[in-house]
Amino acid sequence: MPLLEVAHLSVDYQTTRGRVRAVNDVTFALERDEVLGIVGESGSGKSTLAQAVMGYRAQGTAATEGSVSFDGTLLLQCRPTELRRIWGRRIAMVHQNPLASLTPTMPVGDQVIETVRQHRGIDAVAARAVMLRSLTAVNLPDAARIAKRYPHELSGGQRQRIMIAIALSLEPDLMILDEPTTNLDATTEAVILDLLEEIKGRLGAAMIYISHNLRVIARIATRVAVMYAGELVESGPVDGILRAPAHPYTRALLACLPRSGMTKRTASLQWIEGELPAQHLRGQGCIFYSRCSARTERCQIAPEWAPVAAGHSVRCWYPQAASAVAAITGAATVGLPSADVVLEARDLAKNFGHRRGAAVRAVSDASLRVPRGSIVGLVGESGSGKSTLLRCIAGLEDPDRGTVRFLGVDLPASVGKRDKAVLRSMQMVFQDPESTLNPAHSVGISLRRHIQAMQGLSATDAQRCVEKALQQVRLDPGYQHRLPRELSGGEKQRVAIARAFLSAPELVLCDEPLSSLDVSVQSAICRLFLDLQGDDHSSYVFVSHDLSIVRYMADSIVVMYLGEVVEEGSAESFDRLPLHPYTEALFSATPDVDPGAISKRVRLQGQVSEADKSRPGCIFSPRCHLTKGPECDAIAPPWQETSERRYRCHWAPEELRALQAASPGAIGATALAGAS
Amino acid sequence: MLRFVLRRLGLLALTLFAVSVLIFSITQILPGDVATMILGMQATPQDLATLRSQLGLDQPAIVQYGKWLGGVLQGDLGVSTRFQRPVTEVLAPALRNSAVLASAGILFAAPLGLALGLICALRRNSPLDYAISSVTIFAAAMPEFVTGGLMIIVFSTWLGWLPPFAGTGSARTLAQSVSELILPVLALSLVILAYILRMMRASAAEVLDSSFVKAALLKGLDRRRVIAFHVLPVAIGPTLSVIALSIGWMAGGLVIVESLFGYPGLGRLLVFVIRNRDIPLLQSIALIIAAVYAMANLCADIGQRMLDPRVGTK
Numbered sequence: 001m002p003l004l005e006v007a008h009l010s011v012d013y014q015t016t017r018g019r020v021r022a023v024n025d026v027t028f029a030l031e032r033d034e035v036l037g038i039v040g041e042s043g044s045g046k047s048t049l050a051q052a053v054m055g056y057r058a059q060g061t062a063a064t065e066g067s068v069s070f071d072g073t074l075l076l077q078c079r080p081t082e083l084r085r086i087w088g089r090r091i092a093m094v095h096q097n098p099l100a101s102l103t104p105t106m107p108v109g110d111q112v113i114e115t116v117r118q119h120r121g122i123d124a125v126a127a128r129a130v131m132l133r134s135l136t137a138v139n140l141p142d143a144a145r146i147a148k149r150y151p152h153e154l155s156g157g158q159r160q161r162i163m164i165a166i167a168l169s170l171e172p173d174l175m176i177l178d179e180p181t182t183n184l185d186a187t188t189e190a191v192i193l194d195l196l197e198e199i200k201g202r203l204g205a206a207m208i209y210i211s212h213n214l215r216v217i218a219r220i221a222t223r224v225a226v227m228y229a230g231e232l233v234e235s236g237p238v239d240g241i242l243r244a245p246a247h248p249y250t251r252a253l254l255a256c257l258p259r260s261g262m263t264k265r266t267a268s269l270q271w272i273e274g275e276l277p278a279q280h281l282r283g284q285g286c287i288f289y290s291r292c293s294a295r296t297e298r299c300q301i302a303p304e305w306a307p308v309a310a311g312h313s314v315r316c317w318y319p320q321a322a323s324a325v326a327a328i329t330g331a332a333t334v335g336l337p338s339a340d341v342v343l344e345a346r347d348l349a350k351n352f353g354h355r356r357g358a359a360v361r362a363v364s365d366a367s368l369r370v371p372r373g374s375i376v377g378l379v380g381e382s383g384s385g386k387s388t389l390l391r392c393i394a395g396l397e398d399p400d401r402g403t404v405r406f407l408g409v410d411l412p413a414s415v416g417k418r419d420k421a422v423l424r425s426m427q428m429v430f431q432d433p434e435s436t437l438n439p440a441h442s443v444g445i446s447l448r449r450h451i452q453a454m455q456g457l458s459a460t461d462a463q464r465c466v467e468k469a470l471q472q473v474r475l476d477p478g479y480q481h482r483l484p485r486e487l488s489g490g491e492k493q494r495v496a497i498a499r500a501f502l503s504a505p506e507l508v509l510c511d512e513p514l515s516s517l518d519v520s521v522q523s524a525i526c527r528l529f530l531d532l533q534g535d536d537h538s539s540y541v542f543v544s545h546d547l548s549i550v551r552y553m554a555d556s557i558v559v560m561y562l563g564e565v566v567e568e569g570s571a572e573s574f575d576r577l578p579l580h581p582y583t584e585a586l587f588s589a590t591p592d593v594d595p596g597a598i599s600k601r602v603r604l605q606g607q608v609s610e611a612d613k614s615r616p617g618c619i620f621s622p623r624c625h626l627t628k629g630p631e632c633d634a635i636a637p638p639w640q641e642t643s644e645r646r647y648r649c650h651w652a653p654e655e656l657r658a659l660q661a662a663s664p665g666a667i668g669a670t671a672l673a674g675a676s
Numbered sequence: 677m678l679r680f681v682l683r684r685l686g687l688l689a690l691t692l693f694a695v696s697v698l699i700f701s702i703t704q705i706l707p708g709d710v711a712t713m714i715l716g717m718q719a720t721p722q723d724l725a726t727l728r729s730q731l732g733l734d735q736p737a738i739v740q741y742g743k744w745l746g747g748v749l750q751g752d753l754g755v756s757t758r759f760q761r762p763v764t765e766v767l768a769p770a771l772r773n774s775a776v777l778a779s780a781g782i783l784f785a786a787p788l789g790l791a792l793g794l795i796c797a798l799r800r801n802s803p804l805d806y807a808i809s810s811v812t813i814f815a816a817a818m819p820e821f822v823t824g825g826l827m828i829i830v831f832s833t834w835l836g837w838l839p840p841f842a843g844t845g846s847a848r849t850l851a852q853s854v855s856e857l858i859l860p861v862l863a864l865s866l867v868i869l870a871y872i873l874r875m876m877r878a879s880a881a882e883v884l885d886s887s888f889v890k891a892a893l894l895k896g897l898d899r900r901r902v903i904a905f906h907v908l909p910v911a912i913g914p915t916l917s918v919i920a921l922s923i924g925w926m927a928g929g930l931v932i933v934e935s936l937f938g939y940p941g942l943g944r945l946l947v948f949v950i951r952n953r954d955i956p957l958l959q960s961i962a963l964i965i966a967a968v969y970a971m972a973n974l975c976a977d978i979g980q981r982m983l984d985p986r987v988g989t990k
Contacts, residue, residue, distance in 0.1 A: 056894060059885060080899075088896030100887040105909040105984050114905070115895045150985045166895065 001072070002029040003173060003206050004053070009066035011045070011052045019062055020279050022048040024230040024287075026066075032173070035200060035207040037221025037238065039214055039253075041518040042489075043276045045230035046210045047096070050178045053208070054091055055083050071173065089119040092167035096179035098159035102151035108162045109135070109147025116169050134165040138195060157188035161195070168199060175199075176208045181216060185381040186545060187604045190589035193219055194603065212519065214257060215548075218242055219591040223311070226250045229276055229287045236312025246314035248292045256523040258552035260592050263572060264530055269552070271524035275488050286316070294318060337374030337555050342507050342539045343426075344369050348392045348402035350385075362388040363563045364613070365402070368541065370507060375533065375540045377554030377571065379547055379586065385563035386543045390509050393541070394428050407506060424454050427500035431512035433492035437484040443470075443495050444480030447502060454503045469498040472535075473528055490521030494528065501532055510542045514549060526553060547590045559583045562612060562619045569645025578656035580647035581626045618650065626651065626659060681978060688970050695966040696748070700741045703955050710955055714757055748963070754956035758949070763960050767945075771964065774934070774941035778926050780857060781865035786919050789869045790912065793876025794903070797884055797911075808873070816870030820932040824863035828936075831859060842939040860937045864929045868922035875918040880911040913980045913987070920976035924969040 011023040022045040030036050040046040051058050053068055055075035068075040070091065075083065087093075095101035102111060112131040116122065120130075135143035138161040151159055160180060167175055177196070181189040197220065200207060209220050217224055218238060225235040226247060234247040245251045255270035274291040285300035286292070292299065296317070303317045345368040352362055363385040370376050378386045392399040395415030404411045406426060412418055430436045437446055447466040451457055457465065467477050473494040484492055493513060500508055510529070514522045526549065529540065544550050550557060550571075557574055559567040559582065567580040579587065581602075588602040604623045612619050621632035628650055637648045640656075649656065711727045712719065728734045732743060747754055753763035792812070796805045815823060832840035842856040883889060884907060892906045893899070930943030938944075942961060949957045981987045 054894060056890075058890075084896045084898070086896070087894050093891070093894045095887060095891050097887065101891040103888045103892060103906045103910070104986050106905065114897060114901070118895070118897050118901070152986050163891075 003032045003071055004030040005067075005069040006053060007067045007069075009049070009052055009064070009068060011048050011064050012062040013048075013058075013060050014062040015060070018279075021282075022230055023052060026227075026230075026232050028225055028232065028235060030174070030206050030208065032206050033204060035209060035220055035222045037217035037224045038208060038210045038227055039212065039217045039224060040210075040227035041212055041276075041520060043229070044227040046212075046227050047178055048230075049227070050093070050176050050208065050210055054087060054093065054176065056087075085119075088115050088166075088172075089170045090172050091174045091176065092170065092172040094160075094163045094167050094175065094177045094180045096182055098156070098163045099151060101163060102159060104151055107148050107150055108154065108159075109143075111162070112147075112166050112169050115166055119170055130169055131165075134169040135162070137168060137199075138162075138165045139191075140165070155188075156184050157192065160184065160188075160192055164192075164195065164199070168203070171203060172205055174206045174208070176210070178210045179212070180209075182211070182213070186547065186589040187381060187585055189216070190591075190601075191603055193591070194601070196220060214242075214253060214519070215591040226253070229282065231287045232315070233288060234312075234314045234316075236309065236314075240309055240312040244309070244312075246308045246312070246319040247288070247316050248294050248318075249288050252293075253519060256519050258548045260548070260551075261575065263552055269523035269526055271522075271527065272520035275490070288316075337371040337539075340372050342370050342372045342407060343393065343541075344405040345389075345393050346403050346405070348389060348399045348404070350388055350392055350397055350399045363392065363399070366560065366563070366565050367402075368393070368558060368565075370539050370541060371555075372506075372539055373533070373537045374555040375529075375542050375553055377550035377557045378541055378543045378560065379545070379550050379557060380560035381545070381586070383562065384560040386560050387511055388563075389560070390428075390511050390541060390543055394426065394509050396428075420454065424503040425506040426509070427503065427505040427507075428509045428511065429493075429496055429500050429513045432516050433489065433496040434484070434516070436496055437492060439484050441483075442480060443482050443484070443487070446495070447480070447499055450499050451502045465502055469502050470495075472501060472532065473498040488521075489517050490524065493517060493521075493525055497525070497528060497532075501536070501538075504536060505538055508538055508540050510540055512543055512545065514544060514546065522549070529553070547587060548592075559586070564619060564648070566620065566649075567645065567647035569642075569647075573642075573644035576644075577660045578642070578647075578651070578653050579660065580649055581624045581651075581656075582620050583647070584660060585625065618648070626656070677981065680981065684974050684977065688974055691970050692963070692967055696745060696963060697741070699959050699962045699966075700737075700744065703959055704737055706953075706955075710757060710953065744959070748960075753960040756954050756957045758952045758954040758957070763956050766957060767942075767960060767964075770940060770942045770945040773939065774930055774943060777857065777860055777864065777934070777939065777941055778923070778930065780861045781868070781926060781929075782919070782923065784861055785865035785869040785872060785922070789872025790876050790915060793873040793915070794880050794908070794911070796873070796877040797880035798903075800881055805877075809877070812866075812870040812873050815866040820863050820867065820929050821936055823866055824859070824933055824936045827859050827863060840937070842937045856937075860933050860939055863936070864926060864933045867929065868919075868925060871918055871922055871925075872915060876911065876915045879914045880907060883907050883911045886910075909983045913984050916976040916979045916983075917973070920969075920972040923972040924965075927965045927969070 006029070007027050009023060009026045010021060013020045013022050026049060028036070038046050038049065048058065052064055053075075055068060055078055057064065064076055066076070070086065073082075073086070075086070078086070102108060109128075109131050112134055113124065113127045116127040116130045117124070120127070122130075131147060132143045135146060140146050140158065140161050146154070146158065151162070154162070163180070180196075181192050184192065193216065196207070199205070207220075209217065211217050221238050223236065224238050224241040225232050226241070226249065227233070228249050234241065234245065234250050241250060242254070245254055249272075252270060252272045256272070258269060272291055273293075277287070277290045283289070283300070284302060286295070286303055289295050289299050298317050303315050305313045305315050306319050307313045308319045345366070347365045347367055348363055349365050350363045366385065366389050368376065368378075368389065378389070380386050388397060391397040392402075393404055395404075395411070395413060395418055398413045404413070406422060411422060415423070437443075441449075444466055447469060448459075448462045451462045451465050466480060470477055470479055475491065475494055475498070479487075479491070479495070484495075487495065493516075497513070514525055517525060529542075530553070532538065533540065542550065542553055551574065554571040556569060557571050558565055559580065561582050567583050574583070574587070585602040585604050602625055604625070612622055615621070615633070617631075617633040617635055618624070618637045621627045624632065632650055635650070637650045639646050639648055640651070640653055642653045651659065710731065710733060711724045715723055715727060725734075732740055744754065751764070753767070755761065756763050756766050759766050792808055796808050799805050828840045831838045838859050839856050840859070842860050889902060889906055892902045927943070930941060931946055932943070933939070934941045934943035935947060942964070945957070946961050949961065
């Protein structure tokens with residue numbers, strides 16, 4: 001008998017605009033040793049499903065139908081006291097955003113202890129011993145010290161380990177993980193995923209792993225269920241889903257993701273037109289009908305589940321299990337970088353004052369060169385100073401040292417002192433379009449004001465510009481009358497991009513422009529950037545924590561660590577060894593959707609620490625897996641040059657290549673080919 | 677924590693100094709001459725001049741202020757011009773009486789407000805929530821003299837349960853004193869009860885909706901444990917500053933309630949003092965009210981830091 005059987009589960013919410021069905025007719029079963037990955041974009045109802053599976057009625061739940069049978073117990077029929085005996089002890093949940101999910105006023109150790117005592121009824125001393133064991137089990141060294149800390153005193157990775165330690169402490173039969181690594185840095189995410197795999201092996205617990213990230217699901221799950229608009233549309237073994245996706249949505253979703261080795265010169269990314277259907281537009285037919293490229297009249301009747309392979313079934317009239325995702329070949333862009341340089345930032349440094357007196361070095365002596373018509377990708381973990389560097393270039397931060405040379409002229413540091421012509425030619429696109437659009441202004445007003453301020457155009461000329469700009473970002477002219485709240489996230493980002501491109505800029509600084517967007521929209525925005533670049537021959541600095549996107553988009557890549565540039569070079573050269581050890585770790589932390597892609601495990605120890613910045617030697621050596629020891633600790637590393645790249649390290653290119661090629665596995669299929 | 681308290685105490689001293697300057701300047705600007713007030717309109721100019729030099733009123737304002745402040749720092753608040761007795765002597769009983777009334781009000785309103793606010797948040801949008809909320813809003817919407825007057829009519833005149841006045845004195849038994857205090861305390865604290873309740877309701881509702889409360893429930897913890905250890909410490913924090921603010925608000929309430937019930941406290945004294953231009957007394961009362969208010973805020977801030985370790989670290 002399966003551990004968990006969910007049958008025809010539906011959840012309705014009561015909202016001010018009436019009843020909304022968040023989860024519709026979901027059926028699945030989970031065996032005792034299985035890891036089921038549930039993948040879905042925002043609004044797919046996956047978090048609601050996770051809670052409903054536990055029998056938890058969230059605030060505003062109007063009705064829950066169907067049945068959830070956990071080890072023979074019908075959870076939806078349980079009384080609260082019965083549920084409380086199951087929650088935490090037999091089914092444990094690891095939540096998204098551990099900072100918000102840990103009680104801020106209680107030391108983290110106590111939050112483990114109270115769970116143990118609640119269920120085991122043991123005394124405080126015994127519970128403390130269990131707590132220390134759990135903290136050690138999630139690789140938190142010095143558990144006794146960490147236990148006394150409050151959540152806000154820990155790093156993101158440590159907090160999530162605490163959440164996992166709470167879940168682990170009672171050795172549950174089922175762990176439900178709701179986006180446990182979202183908002184964590186790539187290297188931290190990789191370590192948490194390793195930990196979860198290890199726990200799975202040791203504990204033998206079943207897991208439901210919920211994520212919007214197919215790459216993460218591909219790494220951890222044995223079986224995958226794809227969720228769309230509250231319904232499961234496809235379910236099967238992980239290999240089957242990734243190699244032979246049967247549902248048009250799954251196939252489209254996979255085609256949105258750049259694979260390793262894919263660049264804008266070799267392939268185009270797909271995206272999914274349209275958006276999640278509004279509640280009242282969901283008819284009797286297939287839930288994906290409105291966005292499906294293969295829909296027919298038959299699809300107006302809801303399809304039944306159809307098997308396509310062993311354990312693999314799909315809810316579609318036209319399952320195409322045989323056709324793997326065709327790599328869309330053909331260059332996405334024709335723009336080629338030219339020799340002249342648009343932007344040259346030299347030795348920029350920025351310290352932020354700190355309350356305790358010591359300055360925080362956000363950026364130290366970073367230089368950046370942007371050739372005309374090129375995309376420079378800027379990567380690094382949070383705290384690496386990539387956003388600060390961008391803001392120094394834009395003049396939003398006053399750098400302490402260094403110069404910004406733009407179109408052959410040295411610019412004043414502050415944006416307020418720069419010419420209008422400079423402002424026109426250097427524009428910025430921010431991470432969160434929500435906060436960069438005035439909520440009280442319609443799209444048209446926002447754009448018109450911008451163009452009038454920039455260029456002093458007449459009202460009719462401005463109007464014409466606005467319409468053209470909207471057309472460029474593929475928004476209907478009717479959008480100018482809409483307010484930001486009437487737009488989806490992707491549409492808002494399109495408006496923000498339209499605004500940046502209104503003044504035909506030479507350089508666009510993009511600060512994580514994709515990270516607030518769903519995968520299916522991300523690729524459309526990527527395409528938009530590439531098309532605009534092709535048309536205008538403008539240049540970009542593109543900051544992102546998503547390495548696969550940067551490797552796809554960029555012509556050259558700059559890697560930052562703790563405010564310093566540690567490696568830079570042409571984008572395609574990053575497929576080849578040697579790599580700076582930090583870059584190597586960063587790349588290996590990004591899981592791939594290609595099943596069977598060999599991924600080397602380079603994991604960083606410790607965390608990014610401000611204290612490392614004031615070291616005399618290499619700032620990365622305390623976390624480096626290839627450190628030479630005393631030399632790295634004492635002497636600042638020199639730049640090592642290869643024909644296509646340069647990096648700061650004590651290892652010379654030949655030595656480093658030999659070291660990295662010799663270690664088991666390699667960085668990915670292409671890197672392997674490049675190294676051999 | 678100690679550094680924080682010390683720094684805040686320093687700030688408190690600075691605030692009180694600024695307040696003392698302000699109070700002194702205002703009493704200087706106020707129309708009416710103290711000497712004329714004391715001797716009456718028929719006094720000869722010579723008498724007035726003599727009295728002025730006796731009181732030091734002919735000296736520059738800055739010197740007068742220095743003398744006054746020096747006295748205050750040594751516990752000498754000057755001599756009441758109206759009672760012709762040291763201010764401390766006049767103030768002490770009034771201050772004691774008001775302290776009894778105000779503390780009773782806070783001790784009644786704060787716990788009740790917190791408890792009712794929590795209940796409302798837990799039973800959000802239920803009939804109970806609506807009932808509690810509307811009654812308290814109704815009570816808060818009326819000024820003290822209306823609620824006080826109504827209570828006198830209902831409980832003293834009609835029902836005859838409680839006396840319509842409150843006095844002090846050794847002749848009273850404890851039971852007598854308590855029964856006399858019930859109506860003034862109620863009249864004084866109804867408004868702040870409503871404030872505290874509304875704040876607690878909003879704050880607790882937000883906490884109840886937070887992810888960490890959901891996470892705590894999904895750990896299988898007892899509901900009571902979740903409320904006591906996960907909801908309350910976080911929810912009370914913001915409410916503390918409202919309680920501190922209501923202590924300041926009470927100074928105004930005391931004036932009305934004490935006058936209404938004939939209670940010999942600071943509020944009634946203040947009215948009398950203003951009417952009679954007793955400047956030394958007025959200055960002292962104003963300074964005391966400011967000090968109490970500042971202390972209450974300091975206590976609230978310290979309490980918040982003790983409850984929530986995040987406060988002050990960001």
